[in-house]
């Protein structure tokens with residue numbers, strides 16, 4: 414399945430396929446060797462024209478494991494794959510429905526271990542939040558989807574920062590009514606506001622992004638701080654339809670989330686999450702068929718400091734819920750350590766094609782050695 418709709422055309426870091434876990438159970442085993450960004454083999458420094466980047470602090474032999482990123486924070490498993498992909502380790506078995514389904518969240522798991530780990534990490538409040546989102550997406554008359562959202566043309570202009578500010582400001586007055594209703598101050602107008610947002614169509618993948626962001630902000634101030642540290646994209650919404658899907662999801666969640674989460678369900682949380690997710694998240698793809706299935710995406714802040722190079726010296730492998738970064742060829746002390754954002758296509762594309770792709774999709778002029786040399 415080629416997963417239509419949200420994110421099918423959204424740029425993520427590291428979209429390419431990766432090595433398969435030996436078994437679902439293997440992929441659920443958590444490896445706890447995540448280095449801090451200042452681990453001994455590398456350091457993070459400012460560059461003149463490509464922001465921060467990762468540099469080798471010593472000579473490193475080919476095939477050395479540089480680091481493992483296990484700090485998955487905001488994540489979305491696309492609704493189209495929810496019956497086929499393990500919500501914890503992202504195991505996928507060529508489209509077969511996985512055996513263990515959690516009845517309230519409707520998520521599936523490949524093993525009891527994955528299910529228990531997911532439930533423990535989500536906590537009671539997390540489960541309540543995902544259950545509320547699932548009810549919204551499912552609706553009274555079956556699947557509630559905004560078909561217009563799925564059909565949107567990815568080439569549409571992006572909203573400007575001012576247009577983004579206006580859209581969120583407009584949502585805020587409705588939000589105030591809904592918050593009053595949730596606080597027990599029920600009047601005709603607060604009840605009307607709440608009922609109206611619940612009648613609107615749902616964009617399940619945007620809703621999931623918002624739930625995940627609110628939960629990270631609420632449950633893990635340290636992870637949230639690391640998200641804040643990522644380079645922001647001031648115009649993260651792909652179109653007006655996308656922007657409206659976010660403001661509407663915000664209002665819908667205000668109407669249904671557990672009240673403990675409402676202080677974190679704010680425009681500030683959601684704008685921050687979108688601005689950091691854009692250009693910093695990693696695509697989560699199938700491990701076979703050259704990664705043809707795009708299940709979703711996630712943000713691993715510790716892995717977001719690698720810049721792109723059209724001649725990368727680091728490769729990555731997804732093992733379940735983690736990314737491993739391996740030095741592809743021997744590098745010298747002081748050399749920049751880069752991955753490819755082009756899923757290997759840089760090998761066959763010329764300098765003009767690569768430059769156009771990186772500018773168009775990522776919005777930067779590539780400062781890698783190959784582009785500078787015009788190779």
Ligand SMILES: C[S@@+](CC[C@H](N)C(=O)[O-])C[C@H]1O[C@@H](n2cnc3c(N)ncnc32)[C@H](O)[C@@H]1O
Nearest residue numbers: 463464465644692717718720721777779780781
């Ligand atoms: C995932 S972040 C990489 C870390 C980032 N440089 C930082 O300061 O946090 C991706 C962003 O880094 C910059 N970047 C990455 N590779 C680049 C390159 N080859 N040339 C210029 N800018 C690059 C772009 O701004 C891109 O949107």
